Amino acid sequence: MNYINTMKDLFDMLDRYAEGVDWDAFYTNRDKPAPFLKYNKLPDKCVVDFMRKRTIKKACEFGCGEGRNAIYLAKNDVDTEAYDLSEIAIENARKNARESKVEKVVFKAENIFELDLMDKRFDLIIDSGVFHHLTPHRRLQYRDIVSNILTEKGYFILLCFAAGEDGADEVDDYEFYRRKQTGVAFTEERLKGFWEEKFDVVDLRKGENIVDNQMWESEYLYVCVFRKI
Numbered sequence: 001m002n003y004i005n006t007m008k009d010l011f012d013m014l015d016r017y018a019e020g021v022d023w024d025a026f027y028t029n030r031d032k033p034a035p036f037l038k039y040n041k042l043p044d045k046c047v048v049d050f051m052r053k054r055t056i057k058k059a060c061e062f063g064c065g066e067g068r069n070a071i072y073l074a075k076n077d078v079d080t081e082a083y084d085l086s087e088i089a090i091e092n093a094r095k096n097a098r099e100s101k102v103e104k105v106v107f108k109a110e111n112i113f114e115l116d117l118m119d120k121r122f123d124l125i126i127d128s129g130v131f132h133h134l135t136p137h138r139r140l141q142y143r144d145i146v147s148n149i150l151t152e153k154g155y156f157i158l159l160c161f162a163a164g165e166d167g168a169d170e171v172d173d174y175e176f177y178r179r180k181q182t183g184v185a186f187t188e189e190r191l192k193g194f195w196e197e198k199f200d201v202v203d204l205r206k207g208e209n210i211v212d213n214q215m216w217e218s219e220y221l222y223v224c225v226f227r228k229i
C-alpha cells in the first residue's frame with residue numbers, strides 16, 4: 001500500500017504521474033541522434049563565451065549527459081562535478097574525459113533531487129537542457145537547490161527549449177501530467193518570471209544556429225546567464 005505521509009512521498013507520487021523521456025534508451029539508440037548527442041564532444045557556445053570573460057574555480061553541471069560542458073570546464077582548469085540520472089550517459093562521459101585526458105572532473109550517476117550537496121559551494125552551475133524536462137512540481141525545489149549551492153553572486157547558465165520552435169511541448173503545467181512529455185517550451189517572460197525570484201538576469205537571448213569544430217548553439221533554445229542575488 002502507498003501512503004503520503006511526507007512532502008517527499010507527495011513529490012515521489014507526482015513524479016510517477018508524469019511520463020517523461022527514457023534517457024537510457026536515448027543514449028543507447030543513436031540512429032537519429034539529437035544535437036546534444038551529435039555534437040557530444042563540443043561545449044555550448046555560451047559556456048565558451050562565459051569562460052573567456054570570467055575566472056571560475058569550482059563548477060557543477062546538472063544533467064551533464066556525455067560530459068561535453070563539464071569536460072570543457074575541466075580542460076579550463078575548473079574543478080567540476082557533473083551529475084546525470086543515466087548510468088549510460090555517465091559511463092560515456094567518463095570515457096570521453098579519459099580520452100580528453102582531463103582529471104579535474106568527477107562524473108556521478110545521480111538524480112538531482114536525491115543528492116545532498118548542501119555543504120558544497122560552486123561559482124558556476126550549468127544546466128544545458130535539463131530544467132525543461134523537470135516535472136512542474138520539482139521546479140521550485142530545483143531553483144532552491146541551484147541557489148543554495150552557489151557562492152554569493154555565483155552564476156547559473158541555463159539552456160532551455162524556446163516556445164514557438166519545433167521539438168518541444170507547448171503545454172501548461174496541468175496538461176503536463178496528462179500525457180507523455182518530451183520537454184516543455186518556455187517563453188522569455190516565463191523564464192524571467194521564474195528565475196528572477198532568486199537571480200539577476202545577466203543575459204537572456206534566443207540561440208542562433210552555430211556549429212564549428214569548437215562549440216555549438218541552436219535557435220530552438222533560450223540561452224540564459226543568471227547571477228545569484
Ligand SMILES: C[S@@+](CC[C@H](N)C(=O)[O-])C[C@H]1O[C@@H](n2cnc3c(N)ncnc32)[C@H](O)[C@@H]1O
Binds near residue numbers: 062111113
Ligand atoms: C537533453 S539531455 C542534455 C544532456 C547534456 N546536458 C547535454 O547537453 O549534452 C538532459 C539530461 O538531463 C538528465 N536528467 C533529467 N532529469 C534529471 C535528474 N532529475 N537528475 C539528473 N539528471 C537528469 C537526463 O538523463 C539527460 O541526460
